[in-house]
Amino acid sequence: MVNVKINGIPVSVPEGSTIMQAARLANIRIPTLCYLKDVQCVGSCRMCLVEATGARGLVAACVYPVSEGMEVRTNTPKVRKSRKMTVELILSTHKKKCLSCVRSMNCELQKLALEYNAEEDEYGTDHDIQPIDDLSPSVVRDNSKCILCTRCVAACEHQTIGAIGPKNRGYAKVIGSPYDVSLAFTPCVNCGQCIVACPVGALYEKSSVADVWGAIVDDKKKVVFYTAPSVRATLGEAFGLPVGTNVEGKMVTAIKQLGDVKCFNMDVTADLTIMEEATELINRIKSGGTTPMFTSCCPAWVKFLEHYYPEFIPNLSTCKSPQEMFSAVLKTYYCMKEGIKPEDLYVVSVIPCTAKKFEVSRDELGHYTDAALTTRELAKMIKEAGLDFANLPESEFDEPFGKASGGGAIFGATGGVMEAALRLAARTLGDEDEPIVFDEVRGVKGIKEATYTLGGVTVNVAVASGLGNARKIMEDIKSGKKNYTFVEIMACPGGCINGGGQPYIHDEVRNNMDLKTLRASALYDSDSYNKYRVSDETPAVKKLYEEFFGEPNSHRAHELLHTRYIARPKY
Amino acid sequence: MAQFTFEGTAEQEKELKDFIAKEKGEKGCLMPIMHKANQIYGYLPAEVQTMIADELDIPLAEVYGVATFYSQFSLKPKGKHRISVCLGTACYVKGADKVLDAVEKELRISCGELTPDRKFSLDSCRCVGACGLAPVMIVDDEVYGRLTEKQVKSVLDKYIKE
Numbered sequence: 236m237v238n239v240k241i242n243g244i245p246v247s248v249p250e251g252s253t254i255m256q257a258a259r260l261a262n263i264r265i266p267t268l269c270y271l272k273d274v275q276c277v278g279s280c281r282m283c284l285v286e287a288t289g290a291r292g293l294v295a296a297c298v299y300p301v302s303e304g305m306e307v308r309t310n311t312p313k314v315r316k317s318r319k320m321t322v323e324l325i326l327s328t329h330k331k332k333c334l335s336c337v338r339s340m341n342c343e344l345q346k347l348a349l350e351y352n353a354e355e356d357e358y359g360t361d362h363d364i365q366p367i368d369d370l371s372p373s374v375v376r377d378n379s380k381c382i383l384c385t386r387c388v389a390a391c392e393h394q395t396i397g398a399i400g401p402k403n404r405g406y407a408k409v410i411g412s413p414y415d416v417s418l419a420f421t422p423c424v425n426c427g428q429c430i431v432a433c434p435v436g437a438l439y440e441k442s443s444v445a446d447v448w449g450a451i452v453d454d455k456k457k458v459v460f461y462t463a464p465s466v467r468a469t470l471g472e473a474f475g476l477p478v479g480t481n482v483e484g485k486m487v488t489a490i491k492q493l494g495d496v497k498c499f500n501m502d503v504t505a506d507l508t509i510m511e512e513a514t515e516l517i518n519r520i521k522s523g524g525t526t527p528m529f530t531s532c533c534p535a536w537v538k539f540l541e542h543y544y545p546e547f548i549p550n551l552s553t554c555k556s557p558q559e560m561f562s563a564v565l566k567t568y569y570c571m572k573e574g575i576k577p578e579d580l581y582v583v584s585v586i587p588c589t590a591k592k593f594e595v596s597r598d599e600l601g602h603y604t605d606a607a608l609t610t611r612e613l614a615k616m617i618k619e620a621g622l623d624f625a626n627l628p629e630s631e632f633d634e635p636f637g638k639a640s641g642g643g644a645i646f647g648a649t650g651g652v653m654e655a656a657l658r659l660a661a662r663t664l665g666d667e668d669e670p671i672v673f674d675e676v677r678g679v680k681g682i683k684e685a686t687y688t689l690g691g692v693t694v695n696v697a698v699a700s701g702l703g704n705a706r707k708i709m710e711d712i713k714s715g716k717k718n719y720t721f722v723e724i725m726a727c728p729g730g731c732i733n734g735g736g737q738p739y740i741h742d743e744v745r746n747n748m749d750l751k752t753l754r755a756s757a758l759y760d761s762d763s764y765n766k767y768r769v770s771d772e773t774p775a776v777k778k779l780y781e782e783f784f785g786e787p788n789s790h791r792a793h794e795l796l797h798t799r800y801i802a803r804p805k806y
Numbered sequence: 807m808a809q810f811t812f813e814g815t816a817e818q819e820k821e822l823k824d825f826i827a828k829e830k831g832e833k834g835c836l837m838p839i840m841h842k843a844n845q846i847y848g849y850l851p852a853e854v855q856t857m858i859a860d861e862l863d864i865p866l867a868e869v870y871g872v873a874t875f876y877s878q879f880s881l882k883p884k885g886k887h888r889i890s891v892c893l894g895t896a897c898y899v900k901g902a903d904k905v906l907d908a909v910e911k912e913l914r915i916s917c918g919e920l921t922p923d924r925k926f927s928l929d930s931c932r933c934v935g936a937c938g939l940a941p942v943m944i945v946d947d948e949v950y951g952r953l954t955e956k957q958v959k960s961v962l963d964k965y966i967k968e
Contacts, residue, residue, distance in 0.1 A: 397866075403874045
């Protein structure tokens with residue numbers, strides 16, 4: 236251990252720790268713009284400069300290692316002056332349209348500008364107006380606001396995609412895809428990790444908010460919302476509630492107060508997905524079909540496989556994602572039951588994800604979803620509607636798609652799909668114990684492996700979150716090093732709870748907590764006290780099979796609940 | 807500027823791929839590989855950058871980022887004869903801008919471009935260390951000093967009439 240003093244406060248940290256890590260133990264905050272926990276640590280933005288004994292000049296706290304007896308000062312006039320100038324220089328090339336910016340009041344640069352009393356125009360306002368790239372169905376880039384922190388580039392590289400990078404040099408430097416081609420025509424998988432990494436308003440989702448408001452006030456349209464499992468675990472953050480608060484009841488009330496709309500629970504079609512997927516898996520195992528079978532509920536993972544491992548398309552489950560299953564069910568079964576013409580029903584999916592916006596546009600899925608809103612967009616609509624979210628009463632999802640199993644609820648966290656599938660597989664295979672909790676596949680570790688024997692059938696399973704981990708698993712399968720039966724992949728590290736459509740969390744907050752675990756705990760808690768734990772217990776799912784689909788993997792189920800995939804080029 | 811199609815040959819591709827196979831796995835191998843590619847093809851067209859990205863299994867964005875960072879790499883093809891007009895301080899005050907204008911007018915291309923017959927490419931550079939001869943223009947490895955705009959035509963004629 237190394238003993239250092241931060242602003243006079245003594246702390247002991249392991250050797251090799253950075254000044255920033257030591258400062259955290261002393262409860263001293265050091266501002267950052269380029270640093271991104273677990274992803275980027277390059278010391279280039281110069282916001283984290285501090286004074287340290289034994290160092291010449293100011294040093295970058297995010298990369299500078301501590302040494303025995305070091306005394307660090309983080310708030311001297313020299314440090315504050317330097318930080319102020321850094322912010323002012325960044326502002327000199329930043330498009331300062333703060334009032335109408337998506338990140339207004341939630342911008343890391345704006346916050347630092349206020350804290351350090353930075354003058355907006357100290358060094359002029361000669362920013363280049365650059366064209367906005369909004370051709371991607373998921374991600375919009377406005378480089379006029381980009382501060383070149385390269386967090387998005389690091390996030391994209393962390394996902395092993397590398398669709399974007401720095402281009403040119405000096406004043407001409409910009410971030411984007413090669414050859415000024417829109418992000419829409421690159422191997423970008425639309426995961427949106429670049430968006431949640433961005434400290435400013437240079438990256439945001441392609442908004443569907445205006446379309447949804449339009450449908451709500453359209454007398455001819457019946458509007459139905461459904462919300463993905465993880466949205467209830469994060470929406471509260473956008474209204475200042477603690478991370479990990481499950482706001483299901485308030486969320487449903489809020490959506491119903493947006494207008495004459497119904498609000499359903501996507502956990503129901505998560506259960507439906509499990510019914511179809513577990514049946515498909517058991518069929519593949521019993522008939523000697525292609526294994527390992529890969530989950531297909533994550534649209535970013537699906538596109539990743541189509542680009543980088545097209546030879547494994549036969550391994551992807553043919554099941555649509557819960558979003559696309561739900562929309563197909565609504566536009567067919569629900570319309571039939573309610574006597575609504577499918578063209579008069581406007582289906583809004585609320586998801587933690589930007590790739591789901593791309594999924595909506597995929598032709599082979601039948602265009603059953605009208606709009607997909609991220610958690611952030613829903614929060615924006617709730618604010619626009621003037622609702623006092625924190626003080627709203629709680630209400631329940633509308634029937635017939637309200638109650639679902641805990642298996643559907645945990646879909647939002649890495650390992651959740653696997654666990655839900657294993658619960659049902661155990662039951663279907665006649666396993667006497669009918670295990671409910673599969674601890675080995677829980678937790679935020681990047682890659683998890685386990686072997687289970689269920690009703691006499693042995694399955695080797697693997698769970699990966701984050702596409703870097705997905706690539707490791709794919710390479711191991713390709714080389715024959717690993718032999719799995721069933722593999723769950725979620726593109727975002729930690730799963731949907733950490734999706735690209737989730738509320739912005741400032742890096743300094745993110746650094747001080749285990750965001751993924753806290754958010755996931757809200758889902759596992761709700762699973763633990765759910766009356767139904769296995770997907771086949773969900774009343775709506777039972778009814779769907781009785782009245783409409785017959786049985787899992789039936790002809791009609793194949794028509795509406797399954798899909799196909801397309802090999803895509805790498806460039 | 808006119809669009810130039812990629813005219814790489816199978817021999818060039820083999821030479822580059824052999825070189826990559828040799829260098830692959832070495833730390834920092836991207837730079838020597840890009841130098842080699844630039845030497846083989848004279849520039850780094852999209853096709854060559856994609857080839858490098860493919861062979862090294864790295865994103866195209868990384869190759870493109872390096873290609874656009876360093877000025878010695880060019881994304882545009884170069885001519886049979888490469889003309890470079892020095893715009894360094896000494897040359898500039900001695901009227902290098904007028905020399906550059908004259909070359910542009912004579913060849914009917916702008917700085918950074920290539921003539922449609924691919925005979926000449928024109929670039930500017932900063933100080934070649936021949937300030938005593940300012941203003942200076944370099945054609946291939948030949949240095950022409952104390953140039954006036956009027957002399958430009960006769961210098962170029964030598965190459966045009968080849």
